[in-house]
Amino acid sequence: MQKTLIQSECRLALNPQYESHSLYPREAEKVLNADGFGRAKQSISQWPGYAPTPLLELSALARELDVASLCYKDESSRFDLGSFKxxxxxxxxxxxxxxxxxxxxxxxxxxxxxxxxxxxxxxxxxxxxxxxxxxxxxxxxxxxxxxxxxxxxxxxxxxxxxxxxxxxxxxxxxxxxxxxxxxxxxxxxxxxxxxxxxxxxxDTSDGTAIEAPRNVMQGYTLMAAEAIEQLPANRAPTHLFLQAGVGGMAAAACAQFWQTFSEHTPAIVLVEPQTAGCWFDSLSAGHPTAVAGSLKSIMAGLACGEVSYLAWQILRTGATAMMTISDTVAEKSMRLLADQRRVDPPVVAGESGVAGLAGLIEAASDQQCRIMLGLDEQSRVLVFGTEGATDPESYHKIVGRPPHEVASGRHKL
Ligand SMILES: Cc1ncc(COP(=O)(O)O)c(C=O)c1O
CATH class of the missing domain: 3.40.50.1100 (Rossmann fold)
Structure with missing residues (x-):
């Protein structure tokens, strides 16, 4: 089986540390666990304005990508801050x-x-x-x-x-x-x-300070837990495409699904910018490996050169595969989601927020990637749209219309 695929707009590799998702491991349990989740949920659900964000079904796009279903957890309305953060x-x-x-x-x-x-x-x-x-x-x-x-x-x-x-x-x-x-x-x-x-x-840890970055990640698990409750007919997805910066969000989603679904945990595909593939390099090498250079990408939230030590405890064996994508691919996906001529409702998604979906679109459109990831017409995919237009000016430039115009067309179709 092919293990690495390099193309102009994306790279894909299987994580050599991944075997299969069996029981949630002890090193991961030390970072994120059911007690921590209970405390986070108890706190956050009391904050003013708390409400689960919507899980959208993008059925037309799923058909185009030749997968059984595609769910998009839209974090753009989270506490009116525009992201899951x-x-x-x-x-x-x-x-x-x-x-x-x-x-x-x-x-x-x-x-x-x-x-x-x-x-x-x-x-x-x-x-x-x-x-x-x-x-x-x-x-x-x-x-x-x-x-x-x-x-x-x-x-x-x-x-x-x-x-x-x-x-x-x-x-x-x-x-x-x-x-x-x-x-x-x-x-x-x-x-x-x-x-x-x-x-x-x-929101990252080098292994010295643990408590605050662990709480950051534990808070994120609520997003994944909401998605699990909202899944159509409570059926577990087969694949999660998760954008990664330092990896806290992806590790939190991976951990919540792993604790819930054990050996039926979906394949976890990490998606990063081409210029900042620290998870790609670290998992390939088997140890945390920093990426040098300016790391510049329009996916600002993902432009990180070093993985978080705490996220590493979970994703080292929890991630199935890793991808890097170009800025062009992210821009294309933003425009596609905003397009009101499509059958699915338009969605406002920012540069970093769309990366998981962009990774899916690239992978699903390429036969070799499909085979490597086991993606087929039976696959049920979940992605997290982790931000809306958190930088409206930049959104307008990329999509060609301001975010409020795209959003107002949302229910017209
Ligand atoms: C919108 C968005 N999505 C995803 C991420 C990635 O999260 P993490 O750095 O925990 O991997 C970030 C980080 O800032 C972000 O802003």
């Missing part, structure tokens, strides 16, 4: 504040409802959280800090767009732009936090 960043902020307030007041951890009611604002205001971000994570940490009443400083790197910077500042956070890549901003945030006594809420 508040599930993670804001949940980690809430958990940190509960712990810190408990310690500072010398007593029990306050309940999330007390935090939401502002009962501990006088203590929370003295606590500063910080994060490095390519946009969405910082926005979610800033939103969480405002919701729960603490201070927030966010680090962004050179190429983060002004629109993304302003979207973070709108939630009252101070934003600091630093030279270099996302990974450089991660290091800068950690150093500054150490010097200033701030609390870092990273």
């Amino acid at each position: 508040p599930l993670g960043g804001a949940y980690a902020v809430a958990s940190l504040l509960q712990k810190q307030i408990g310690q500072r007041q010398g007593g029990r951890k306050p309940d999330i409802s007390e935090l939401l009611a502002g009962k501990h604002r006088h203590t929370a205001i003295d606590i500063t959280v910080t994060a490095a971000t390519d946009g969405n994570h910082g926005r979610s940490v800033a939103w969480g800090a405002r919701l729960f009443g603490c201070r927030c400083i966010i680090f962004i790197h050179e190429t983060v767009t002004n629109a993304r910077e302003h979207a973070i500042a709108d939630y009252g956070a101070e934003v600091i732009r630093t030279p270099g890549t996302f990974d450089d901003a991660v290091r800068k945030a950690a150093e500054t936090a150490r010097a200033q006594g701030w609390h870092v809420i990273p």
